[in-house]
Amino acid sequence: MNIEHFPSRLLENAVNEFAKLPGIGRKTALRLVLHLLRQDQREVEIFGNTMIQMKNEIRHCKVCHNISDNDICNICANPSRISSIVCVVENIKDVMSIENTHQFNGLYHVLGGIISPMDGIGPSDIEVESLVGRVSRGEIEEVILALSTTMEGDTTNFFIFKKLKDLPVKITTLARGVSIGDELEYTDEITLGRSIVNRQNFEDSLGR
Amino acid sequence: MFIEELSLINFKNFEQAEMKFSPDLNCFIGNNGAGKTNLMDAIYYLSFCKSFLNPVDLQNIRHDEEFFVVQGKYQRQGNEEHIYCGLKKGNKKHFKRNKKEYKKLSEHIGLLPLIVITPSDIDLIMGGSEERRRFIDTVISLYNQHYLDSLIKYNRALLQRNNLLKQFASTNSFHAENLEIWDDQLVHYAEVIHRERKIYIEKFLPVFQNYYNLISGGNEIIGLEHQSHLYDGDFAGQLQRSRQRDRILQFTTVGIHKDDIEFRLGDFPIKKLGSQGQKKTFLVALKLAQYNFVKEISGITPILLLDDIFDKLDKHRVEEIVKLVANDHFGQIFITDTNREHLDQIISRVNAEYRIFTIDNGVVVS
Ligand SMILES: [Zn+2]
Numbered sequence: 001m002n003i004e005h006f007p008s009r010l011l012e013n014a015v016n017e018f019a020k021l022p023g024i025g026r027k028t029a030l031r032l033v034l035h036l037l038r039q040d041q042r043e044v045e046i047f048g049n050t051m052i053q054m055k056n057e058i059r060h061c062k063v064c065h066n067i068s069d070n071d072i073c074n075i076c077a078n079p080s081r082i083s084s085i086v087c088v089v090e091n092i093k094d095v096m097s098i099e100n101t102h103q104f105n106g107l108y109h110v111l112g113g114i115i116s117p118m119d120g121i122g123p124s125d126i127e128v129e130s131l132v133g134r135v136s137r138g139e140i141e142e143v144i145l146a147l148s149t150t151m152e153g154d155t156t157n158f159f160i161f162k163k164l165k166d167l168p169v170k171i172t173t174l175a176r177g178v179s180i181g182d183e184l185e186y187t188d189e190i191t192l193g194r195s196i197v198n199r200q201n202f203e204d205s206l207g208r
Numbered sequence: 209m210f211i212e213e214l215s216l217i218n219f220k221n222f223e224q225a226e227m228k229f230s231p232d233l234n235c236f237i238g239n240n241g242a243g244k245t246n247l248m249d250a251i252y253y254l255s256f257c258k259s260f261l262n263p264v265d266l267q268n269i270r271h272d273e274e275f276f277v278v279q280g281k282y283q284r285q286g287n288e289e290h291i292y293c294g295l296k297k298g299n300k301k302h303f304k305r306n307k308k309e310y311k312k313l314s315e316h317i318g319l320l321p322l323i324v325i326t327p328s329d330i331d332l333i334m335g336g337s338e339e340r341r342r343f344i345d346t347v348i349s350l351y352n353q354h355y356l357d358s359l360i361k362y363n364r365a366l367l368q369r370n371n372l373l374k375q376f377a378s379t380n381s382f383h384a385e386n387l388e389i390w391d392d393q394l395v396h397y398a399e400v401i402h403r404e405r406k407i408y409i410e411k412f413l414p415v416f417q418n419y420y421n422l423i424s425g426g427n428e429i430i431g432l433e434h435q436s437h438l439y440d441g442d443f444a445g446q447l448q449r450s451r452q453r454d455r456i457l458q459f460t461t462v463g464i465h466k467d468d469i470e471f472r473l474g475d476f477p478i479k480k481l482g483s484q485g486q487k488k489t490f491l492v493a494l495k496l497a498q499y500n501f502v503k504e505i506s507g508i509t510p511i512l513l514l515d516d517i518f519d520k521l522d523k524h525r526v527e528e529i530v531k532l533v534a535n536d537h538f539g540q541i542f543i544t545d546t547n548r549e550h551l552d553q554i555i556s557r558v559n560a561e562y563r564i565f566t567i568d569n570g571v572v573v574s
Contacts, residue, residue: 117368117369151361151368151393155365189353
């Protein structure tokens, strides 16, 4: 069947919208639309309204810029979290990954991107000033830079470091080294080299 | 390490060929255009996953055919290695080691070290600085992963900085701070690259000088002068001072991406004043010195391809090159020539096993 021959304009419009989503080709889009078409009217209304409501009502936390239902997100609002340690990440997915480790009990700062002129993103397009603001107010003792290890991630880390280095705050970054479960001989030389340079006290390593 | 067998289907002007090689010396003899160099190229292909003559893969398929296959059987460190390369129009290139397909072609490079000396090497002298940077980058990257990583990072930062300069131009704006972010990165990686290039050239020069003198039979002093903005002092300051120019030109005008190596003969650049024979001698010595380094670094004796190298050299120099490569230091050697005389001269000096293949119009005659 040639899926480009639609019997209905309405169907075609719906397929077009789904096909705009990342990772969805036209065949999959058609399958999803036909699935929705078979559902109860009520189900489809819930689906559509949920999307509209999400877009209209979702907010960004005023403190950390994480996605939130309220002015302040659940993490920032949680009194049992250590508010003096802030982990800087690129986006919301990174917050979710770190939360999944259950190893971090501080707060976050979501930049909303990393510096990359190729993608049209400059320092003013990401939440760096607001981070400097948080640190200047003196509430923060340690900032952990947790961006990806790409050129752009490194550059953004360094930019933030320069902005913060004269403020009374400790700046750390994620340890980079041999992955747990990796055999040394299969570890690439860069990672291994860095792991040797940044070796840690053995007793500290036992705690993890 | 050596290649024992080569088989070709539809590769360049060869419809089909199967050859068994000597582990020592192999000669391809035939007229110009017969396909001698294409056989060299097939061997090169199996080491580097690409042709040294034609970068367009599809053009290496025989005229009017749909695909090519090049296969080689090697002896390497006591093991037999079967390398397969196949390309079909409209498909991606398949490259396999012992029937197992590589995920990335880069994983294969370095497994079968090989040095080729060919007439097109003249580009190293006559061509742009990029050729000369590539010449040393390839060898340093072989043993220094950190160097390769720095080079990749530097080039990425450069790309981003140039993008930013274009953005400034198109929006008619300028933010010094945004540019500085990338300056910081360039400065950091440039230092590593500059240092390693300097060290390498210093180590390379005496080996190169030695080969040059052996071939020329003289005692001319040759030089490799590393030219780099980084010798002119503080690189960060230079980036800052060239900002206005960079803005106008919309690219980064200073840095190690502009490095060059000036090839000198005595006090003069060989590019301008060398004779053809001197240039050729220079290139052969350069490549033999490179052979030396690759052998030392990889611990494997590379294959040496000598493609039509005796042309434009006087009798004495030919003799010296022959003496040199007949030495035990070099492993398996392939030579192409139109002139049987050169080959007989070589063979008379080598007390090793040799094979001569006569090539005629895309066919291995004998
Ligand atoms: Zn928050």
